[in-house]
Amino acid sequence: MPADWWLKNTAYTKFMIRDATSVFIAGYCIFLMVLMHRAAGDAGAFQSFYEKLASPLSVVLHLIVLAFACYHSITFFNLTPRVIVLFRGDEKAPEYLIAGAHYAAWLLVSLVLIVLVLVLV
Numbered sequence: 001m002p003a004d005w006w007l008k009n010t011a012y013t014k015f016m017i018r019d020a021t022s023v024f025i026a027g028y029c030i031f032l033m034v035l036m037h038r039a040a041g042d043a044g045a046f047q048s049f050y051e052k053l054a055s056p057l058s059v060v061l062h063l064i065v066l067a068f069a070c071y072h073s074i075t076f077f078n079l080t081p082r083v084i085v086l087f088r089g090d091e092k093a094p095e096y097l098i099a100g101a102h103y104a105a106w107l108l109v110s111l112v113l114i115v116l117v118l119v120l121v
Contacts, residue, residue, distance in 0.1 A: 014075060018076070021068040022072065024069075025068065035049065077106070
């Protein structure tokens with residue numbers, strides 16, 4: 001099988017891109033763990049590390065990770081109706097309701113987190 005087999009079909013390409021975004025999400029999780037480790041240790045080292053987050057490179061990297069996280073979430077939520085099959089009586093629940101419930105939960109959790117950050121900071 002050739003190495004570019006996944007480029008020949010749009011569905012496979014989207015699937016592989018979604019899986020590749022997981023690497024960036026994992027890298028960001030490691031970044032957050034390092035940040036928390038620094039916060040638990042020396043306050044001066046944490047302050048220095050925190051100030052570097054304001055650099056243009058850091059902002060660009062955060063925006064890239066945000067774009068990858070959004071792409072991963074959207075494609076995952078769009079696939080959920082194929083994985084979670086719900087029935088109302090003998091009828092299958094519409095796919096838009098299943099995906100819509102996931103989007104609504106995502107929006108609700110995001111709003112709660114935004115409010116918490118604005119209140120606590």
